[in-house]
Amino acid sequence: MNAGDVTTERDAAHVVVLGASNVTLGFPRIVAEVRRLFPGRVQMFAAHGHGRSYGTPSWAPFRVLPGLRACGLWDDFCRVHERSPETPVYALLTDIGNDLLFGKSPERIDEWLVECLGPLLAVGATTTIGRPPVHALQRLGRTRFRAARSFFFPKSPLTYERMLVDVPRLDELIVARATTVGATTFQPRPEWYGLDPIHVRRSKRPAAWREIVELWLPPDGRKGRSDVAIRRRHWLLRPAEKAVFGRKRIQQQPAFRWEDGGGIWLY
Numbered sequence: 001m002n003a004g005d006v007t008t009e010r011d012a013a014h015v016v017v018l019g020a021s022n023v024t025l026g027f028p029r030i031v032a033e034v035r036r037l038f039p040g041r042v043q044m045f046a047a048h049g050h051g052r053s054y055g056t057p058s059w060a061p062f063r064v065l066p067g068l069r070a071c072g073l074w075d076d077f078c079r080v081h082e083r084s085p086e087t088p089v090y091a092l093l094t095d096i097g098n099d100l101l102f103g104k105s106p107e108r109i110d111e112w113l114v115e116c117l118g119p120l121l122a123v124g125a126t127t128t129i130g131r132p133p134v135h136a137l138q139r140l141g142r143t144r145f146r147a148a149r150s151f152f153f154p155k156s157p158l159t160y161e162r163m164l165v166d167v168p169r170l171d172e173l174i175v176a177r178a179t180t181v182g183a184t185t186f187q188p189r190p191e192w193y194g195l196d197p198i199h200v201r202r203s204k205r206p207a208a209w210r211e212i213v214e215l216w217l218p219p220d221g222r223k224g225r226s227d228v229a230i231r232r233r234h235w236l237l238r239p240a241e242k243a244v245f246g247r248k249r250i251q252q253q254p255a256f257r258w259e260d261g262g263g264i265w266l267y
Contacts, residue, residue, distance in 0.1 A: 011087045011262065012040025016077060016125070018068050018116060020095035021198070023048035026205045028234040031264065033213040035228040038090075041260045045077045047239070047267040051153070053099050055112040064243040066267075069115040072240045073267040076253060080265075081123055090216045091120045094130030097170055100163070101149065101156040106170035110177060117181055127183040128215045131171050136193040137163060148197055184215050239266045 015034050017023060023030065027048065034044055047068050051060045054068045065071075081089065093116060099109045113129075120127055140148070142160045149156050158166075178185045192204045200208050238251040254263030 011043050011084055013038040013042050014077070014081055014084075014087050014089045015042060015044045016073070016089065016091040016120065017044070017046040017048070018054075018073075018091075018093045018095075019048045019130075020052035020098045021048075021050045022095050022200055024050055024052075024235075025199060025202075026209050028230045028232055029205055029209045030213065031234050032228045032230050033209050037213060037217065041258075041262040043080055043254075043262055043265065045073050045080075045265045045267070047071050047073045048095075049239070051098070052095070053102060053104075054096065054109060054116065055099060055104065056102070058102075062244055065239065066241060067112070069112050071267040072253075073265065074119050076240075076265055076267075078119060085123070089120065089123050089125035091125045091127040092130070092212065092216075093117070093127070094212075096130060096174060097132035097167060100132075100166050100170065101153040101158050103157040106166055106173050109170060110173040113174070113177060117177075117183075121181055126216050127178075127181070128212065129174055129178045129183050129185050130212070131174050131185050131187045132167050133188040133190075133193060133197065134167055134171050135190040136188070136197040137167050139190075140197050144195075144197075152198060186212055186215060234264070237264060237266050241267070 015038070017030060023046070027046070031044065034042060049058070049060065049065045051058045052065060052068065056067045057064050058067070081087065093113065096109060096113060099112070100106070117127070145160045145163065149158065175185055177183075188200070189208070192200045192208050194201045234256070237255040238249075239255070240251055240253050242249055251266075253265045253267075255266040256264040
């Protein structure tokens with residue numbers, strides 16, 4: 001099914017989620033929280049992946065994914081939303097500091113963030129932007145930083161000294177950008193992290209993602225339905241485009257359909 005096959009019946013919400021490994025690790029939980037918060041038919045557009053970059057193609061073992069600003073999400077999202085323009089749009093953009101590990105400057109990352117925000121601002125999306133885990137990174141010593149960088153990003157040119165400058169600078173730019181566009185920000189809580197300064201601890205993911213997703217609505221609008229079951233198979237959904245061992249693979253979207261006609265579009 002493609003974007004043109006979506007019926008004109010009004011959806012309860014159109015949801016856009018952008019991120020990297022934290023979104024990937026928590027994706028079934030994020031989907032469940034979205035379903036809990038928005039009873040009714042939801043079209044969810046997500047782009048994430050380990051090592052995902054906002055601006056450039058990113059590599060992980062055996063596969064390459066396009067940068068978030070240039071993936072197919074935007075065309076499909078716009079086509080679907082044009083068929084139901086009165087549907088409210090909610091967006092989450094997080095894992096933004098990932099690109100520092102690829103040697104990109106905070107200013108360049110901010111430019112990519114602006115590109116991603118453009119289509120969302122055009123439809124009046126209620127947007128939440130994640131700030132980098134400044135506290136978790138600043139409490140790292142040089143030895144732990146090098147160990148974490150070598151394990152997760154062995155080719156990263158980011159030095160410990162550069163990290164201490166660039167992470168707070170990127171945080172400042174994100175807060176300023178959010179203020180400019182009227183978006184909400186969230187700062188990851190220090191207790192969400194353990195020895196790994198990048199990824200939210202597994203035990204903290206349920207509370208963390210619930211808190212983050214609920215920022216879309218005012219406190220009196222967060223009742224939603226009771227807890228929705230976590231579907232592990234959402235980890236297995238295939239994105240619209242990726243290259244594996246140099247060969248491009250295309251997956252028709254949406255990658256998943258609920259019985260009510262809502263779906264998950266993955267890129």
